[in-house]
Amino acid sequence: MAYIIGEGSDRDPRSIPVSTRDGSPIPNFRRAEDPPEVRRGAAEMFKGEHGNARLRSSSSTYNCVGHVFAARRTWVESDHLPMILERDGYSQIDDSRKLWVGDIVVYENPHGEITHVGQVVEIQPNLEDGGRKLIILSKWGVYGEYVHELLDVPLRLGSPKVFWTERREV
Amino acid sequence: MTALEAMNEIERLPFAVRVGLANSFRAFLRNITSEPSVNELLVLAKSRDVALQVLQRVLSLSKLRVDFRYLHRFDIALATYLWILSRTYPEFATAGAEGTVYLPRTWWTEQVSGYILGEWSRRSNTPTSVSGGHRTQMSRTSLRVPRDSSRTRYLALRQRKACYR
Numbered sequence: 001m002a003y004i005i006g007e008g009s010d011r012d013p014r015s016i017p018v019s020t021r022d023g024s025p026i027p028n029f030r031r032a033e034d035p036p037e038v039r040r041g042a043a044e045m046f047k048g049e050h051g052n053a054r055l056r057s058s059s060s061t062y063n064c065v066g067h068v069f070a071a072r073r074t075w076v077e078s079d080h081l082p083m084i085l086e087r088d089g090y091s092q093i094d095d096s097r098k099l100w101v102g103d104i105v106v107y108e109n110p111h112g113e114i115t116h117v118g119q120v121v122e123i124q125p126n127l128e129d130g131g132r133k134l135i136i137l138s139k140w141g142v143y144g145e146y147v148h149e150l151l152d153v154p155l156r157l158g159s160p161k162v163f164w165t166e167r168r169e170v
Numbered sequence: 171m172t173a174l175e176a177m178n179e180i181e182r183l184p185f186a187v188r189v190g191l192a193n194s195f196r197a198f199l200r201n202i203t204s205e206p207s208v209n210e211l212l213v214l215a216k217s218r219d220v221a222l223q224v225l226q227r228v229l230s231l232s233k234l235r236v237d238f239r240y241l242h243r244f245d246i247a248l249a250t251y252l253w254i255l256s257r258t259y260p261e262f263a264t265a266g267a268e269g270t271v272y273l274p275r276t277w278w279t280e281q282v283s284g285y286i287l288g289e290w291s292r293r294s295n296t297p298t299s300v301s302g303g304h305r306t307q308m309s310r311t312s313l314r315v316p317r318d319s320s321r322t323r324y325l326a327l328r329q330r331k332a333c334y335r
Contacts, residue, residue: 032275034190035240041183042190060241063193078193115197141191142277156191156201 018070020087028074034060034142042143046154053148060142064117067139068104078114081106085164093163096150097132099123103165105136105150107158115158116140121147171210173220177227177251179207186246195281202250212254221259224251228266232273242275249278256286 018026039058065076069084093099099120107116118138126133134150140157150160179185192198202208215221228251231244248270255263267283
């Protein structure tokens with residue numbers, strides 16, 4: 001196996017310095033913007049399939065991990081997510097009823113691979129079952145950033161499986 | 171479905187939208203393999219004539235004028251064709267990858283080309299190939315790409331390509 005020295009690091013011109021809370025570098029790459037007609041077409045398709053999801057922004061320069069952990073500045077492969085969660089000091093939440101605004105939802109496919117991540121931005125009362133409805137903000141692949149209900153994501157982004165928080169007790 | 175129909179489908183926007191729902195290279199490969207048109211073309215491209223047709227398509231798409239403000243309009247289609255060739259005629263995949271490696275505004279194509287030409291990606295520390303629903307470590311064998319000196323050429327080309335970014 002061959003390596004290019006420094007690829008994805010601060011010596012790579014396509015990468016920006018991003019690190020975890022303990023200082024470990026997060027490999028990342030800045031992706032070019034998709035053509036406007038592609039982003040428009042994607043928005044139209046998702047509007048038809050996910051009518052309740054609201055498009056917040058349409059840019060293809062970052063992905064869901066870049067949205068949550070790199071302030072929308074760059075693309076971070078979802079394979080790096082476990083390392084980021086561990087080194088940022090996140091702890092797992094065993095029950096979605098304990099989720100709070102700012103917590104993280106990790107989506108997985110049926111093979112147990114991480115496919116997506118989003119952030120809880122709102123919790124509404126669910127009048128149907130008396131429970132809570134979680135509203136998530138997440139970036140859908142290379143396409144738009146959407147405000148949506150927990151389960152309302154394209155099939156290929158998987159389903160919510162694990163919840164994480166970095167909340168600290170006072 | 172004929173090879174031409176499959177290629178038309180692969181170059182359409184809905185295909186790009188479905189396959190582009192990926193947050194990692196591995197997810198991208200999995201999305202490709204979930205597409206019926208890709209599986210059809212994969213079967214058809216076992217014929218040398220069809221594989222040549224796919225290679226010609228790769229080369230003609232790679233000659234299209236690139237708008238430097240944006241990603242290549244056919245980035246996903248190019249990456250898909252290269253992946254199909256890597257599974258059927260690795261020597262054609264190598265030729266295609268060498269033809270696309272100069273392209274300045276690609277994302278998935280660059281990553282697939284990298285694998286084909288032997289520059290195994292370090293963007294992910296985890297396995298990136300998809301096989302029968304289970305994770306498998308990607309290797310030269312799984313991509314069926316012959317070992318040659320392409321990697322050296324690729325690294326040189328890639329350095330030149332960085333000038334465009």
